[in-house]
Amino acid sequence: MDYSKQIQEIASKLFAENKIDYFVGYKQNSFDDSQVPFLITDPAEIPKLVFTDRSVFNLANYLKPDHTKRKRVGLVVKGCDSRALNLLLTEGQVKRENVYIIGVCCEGVLNDKREKAQNCVECVMPDPVVYDEMLGTPSGKKKYTVNVDIKELAKMALNERADYFESIFENCIRCNACRHSCPLCYCAKCCLDQETSTLYHGANTSSGAMHALMTWSLHLAGRCVDCRNCEKACPSHLPLHLLHKQNENVIYENFQQHLAGMEKDDRGAFYKYSLSDPDDFIL
């Protein structure tokens, strides 16, 4: 898929009609075929905008920082990105009138090995769920499948699995890149930064990392849209999606097949309940 032309046209239109202050898209890297987010205020930059199956990063992340938060922003979103954006709208982080959303019907993006990314293979919603303008033809909602890695890990013996995760937490250097690259981590001050050590593990020990990552994943439970920004950002290449997919899986199976950010005004599974929620695990 290549929508570079269309996006350039729309962008220039938006600037011409003075509908936006910022436009967020993708730009080709100078040294390889990968792309980077591209934040422009100057229409002259528009020709650099591209969109192909290498446009990986979730741009909803660019509605977080102060310099764009309250501005009028036009941006390009894929299926998963639009779900994140949906949540940002519901949670009052973005005003709908402030964003002009170009939704792309995604056909899956390629990872650095040039093969279809795992989350795209398992994608449930490739089409944008919220948009002002849609590019491509929607292919509709897909069937939910349990993540392959989760299946694998479920087979492991308890202590083996524990060893595996211990190694993940050991390799974490707690740079918090995962958090900063997550479009849904917008807190004014993250609870994991609060330096009151009785509350939190400040140290970069594996137990500290475990504490941080677990708390983080629980804060994203029922909200994570599986865009894998965190994983792309992680300098230690940790498989962070495991924790999120596990939660997503439990939530999907137990709470009316809930998936994050699908409907407008849906805050996620932890902010509503049903009388028929499973009770069997409770004594």
Next chain:
Amino acid sequence: MARVGVFVCYCGANIAGVVDVPAVVQEAKKIKEVKIAIEYKYMCSDPGQQMIRDAIVQNRLTSVVVAACSPRMHEKTFRKALSDAGMNPYMLEVANIREHSSWVHQKDKKAATDKAIDLIRMAIGKSIANEQLHEISVPVTKRALVIGGGIAGIQAALDIADARIPVTLVEKSPSIGGRMAQLDETFPTLDCSQCILTPKMVDVASHPYIELIPYSEVIELDGYVGNYKAKIKKKASYVDFSTCTGCGTCTQKCPVKVPNEFNMNLDKRKAIYTPFPQAVPNKPVIDAEHCTMLLKGKCGICAKFCEKGSINFKMVDEVIEREIGAVVIATGYDLWDPKPYEEYGVGRYKDIITSLEFERMVSASGPTNGVPIRPSDGKVPRNVVFIKCIGSRDEAKGIEYCSKICCMYTAKHAILLHHKVHDSHAYIFYMDIRAAGKGYEEFVKRAQVETAATYLRGRVSKIYKKGDKLMVRGEDAQIGQVVEVEADLVVLATAITAPKDNPALARLLGVSYDKYGYLSEAHPKLRPVETAKAGIFLAGCTQAPKDIPDTVAQASACAAKVCGLFSGDTMKKDPMISTINNEFCSGCQNCVKVCPYQAIVTEEIPLGPGSKEMRIVAKINEGVCQGCGSCVAVCRSMAISLAGFTDPQIINEIVAI
């Protein structure tokens, strides 16, 4: 630097019998923050409390840990002791070493002692993180708003007003009285409904503490318990009540005839009308939908004949505001429309009527002056078939619940029919007879015996016309065969439902309602008249189907609640509620979503000091917050903390073990 005092109680042998108290005290002394640790036989006794008070003063303690019985037992006692010693009462922590240790580990003294030590350590840890709290006092506006002028509203209004508390009674129709005013006689005593109701209606009108606002609706309510502000829309009546004498000339002269809803459209009223003769206030209003003057701009006869010149066609809706402290909702009920029962020919056969229509007919002041007639030909019916549970207990066509009153009023109708038409005969098709209530069962017996009404257990399958009669085919389960009754008139005991605008009202008032539209009580058993929203109460059928005695009882209960609420100038409130730290709040409003009391709202604050850009943050309404902590657990940025159970306190407990 925290200075903690630890006071361990023997509770006679209750604790000391199992837990090695001196050892516990020694352990407590080892802890850094502990400045004094003492033991005593009965800490809750006066000398015990005196020890605490002295220790606080002598050791300049900043917090106190009492190791004794459950905090649910003596927390208040010891808090008092603290405040007597000039210390903030909320710097107290109670370690429950009786219910949680000595009493449940009697066989294992060592383990019990170790556990007691841990429990005390936890309490100390927590107490160090305690904050000084102060009882919240919320001012109250001593005026109640009653919504709905039926018997429930009337009763509540009168009871409250009699306690010299001003009441604003809002009724959407031109007159108070509600459904009860439409009834002829009431079960089980058969005393005349009007006779017992109208005096109360007059009392309402004349009561110095009641402000009656008829023909109006509540359109907005904000604020919280004790401090609500209500907007009330007075619908244009086109008649100036202040000058109108209610002489009634206008209604006689008005040429426009309109179906009369008070009489279930069995007769006609005028376009300018008073709903019924005993209406309160007894002033006419103009029905804008039918008045030719208002529609076409010609006519105006009423104005010509009105000597006082009270008619004013230019009148418009006006909105008034009232500051109130509590609300009683008494919006009553609607009747279920039996249309779905086509097999009975509802709508096709004129002579199938609903019970309330029948009620109006047999009412002496009704359209037929108390004689039941067949709508088709005006003849007086001889054989009348009553069918119960029309809509009630019928998941397929109607609603699941039992309307509760139909059994009784049908029995009443059988008796009334007998009174009015002596040679008549009543057939009653029923599923069950539910006559729970004082004198109810006897009343049903009376219908069966005295008036020889034929009770047929079974559903009616079909009604069809034969000549001018209606053939009612149904099953008599007792003899197990199909019966057919030749009826002159069929009366359907239609279910009662929640008023159709209840959900809208509920949303406007911020109370919850069930799937039928009935407003929900705070607790099905223990708080049946309160709603989940503090200061808003429920009376009558707006909560669930009820008969008159239950309705009146609940109305009076509401009044008692309101009076209790208003007993002081301010309401004292436990300070253990949530507070928001704006610096951390990211304005995601999840707390707003999960708060069961709508105690959290949002406010806009400047982005930074002096900046023009605004951001949204949550705001706790301390008048409403009950301190459950749901919001704290869902606050990802930890902007909310629950006084008395803050994160540091709980974590201190966890790490102290």
Next chain:
Amino acid sequence: MNGFIIETDKTGLQKFYEEIIGKFETYAPVEKFGKYDYKKVSKLGECDPDSPIEMTMSVKPLFFPKTAKVMKFKEDNTGTTVSETDEDPLTGQRVILGVKHCDARGLQVLDQVYKWDYIDTDYQKRRKNTLIISTRCNKAGTQCFCTSLDYDVENSDAHDIRIVNGLNGKIYIQAVTEKGETFLKASSIKHQASASNATEELSKQYKSFESSFRLKMNYSEVNAKLQKLFDSPEFETISSNCIGCNTCAFICPTCHCFKITDERIKDTGVRYKSYDSCNNGYFTLMAGGHNPRPVKYRRWRQRALHKFVYYKERFGMNLCVGCGRCAISCPVNISIFDVVNQVANV
């Protein structure tokens, strides 16, 4: 000084490595989650001394660990008692294989700050007891620019022994420091100096290596310009793309910001020293709420200028060693190289 050179081949090198691993506590790049990190190895098979720079973390953590216990403390009615931690600052000899030239330089740069003002004894111990064997890259990574900085990569003395894969398929082991020379002499590998053309081979290899660089800049010019560009508006534009994730600082071979946290259970606790980053909004937040760097571009300015100006002024070395890791692991591919050039060439 550049000591003598030994010429050998793959197997020779293998033997050399195996001998070291057998004799000493050895660290080398080990792959985990598709990323190479310097870990203790017990046999050569586990590690890959020639790991590609794009996928290799720096050696910094072996000297300045991502977290370390500073002290232990215990509180009771007698007061607070502080005690040493049970953590052992390295005692025995330690060898690190496959260190990149830039990393080695990074340590050299770090030494300056660690032996200035407060002397970090643990760090010094680790440095003293470690022998660094570095492998010279044959090809520059996409983000590398070590050659265009303020140090001589070819004759760098940041490592004790240098291993060069000659273009002629031969492998040259060169002692760089005395420490390295003695070490080499002690090893069983044949000592006699190799063919005279060795030096040419080395420089040939370096030439081809140097020519493979995509990024080149004129360091002195950039450095000179930056000194005057504190108020450059460019910082704002270049930082607008940054998502503030701090990765750059955490994986940088020379960043040395840290934070102090206490962890306590019951009445005992431990004080930790862990990585932190000047890119964190709260990093410069002071008690009382004042924050000199509340906005991103100021933090970026600090980062860029500290790397290319302040440190140079204070210690005569550039804090950035041109390994390009920040650009590689940056989720939005911001490169310190582009930043400084953009700012400088306004």
Next chain:
Amino acid sequence: METEVKEVKEKIVSVENPGITAPNGWQPVIIGILCNWCSYAGSDLTGTSRIQYPPNIRIIRVPCSSRVDPWFIIKSLQTTADGVLISGCHPGDCHYISGNYYARRRFLVTKKLLNFVGYHENRVQFSWVSAAEGPKFAKVVAKVTEDIKKLGPLYRYKKENF
């Protein structure tokens, strides 16, 4: 105390780290977080009716089970506890109307996640105990204690033991 002696004989192994066995006479520490209105009242009733249960549990009082933030559980397991029991009002009985419904969802996900990263599922348990269910509370505590004794001491992901 016979039971305890027996345990010492048969050497309890930590499930998460089969390498490590419990020290002699090891007794688990269990943190119980109880809601004020139902479960805490229930536990008081257990006391007043003198029903005996194992002494391993340490009880923390919170207003409502919905106050329990999942990371309290993580924190407990990482610091002092070998197991955690959280107890609230039965569905529909919540003093605060709906608190325990929200809590229930969080608990399920948390329990599964902890098990996923390598805690035995019995380390964290939940129960509904009403103010009238003194006997039930004793039973629950007994069961949980038994379970956790079987699992052995918890070392995995512990804060460095000082």
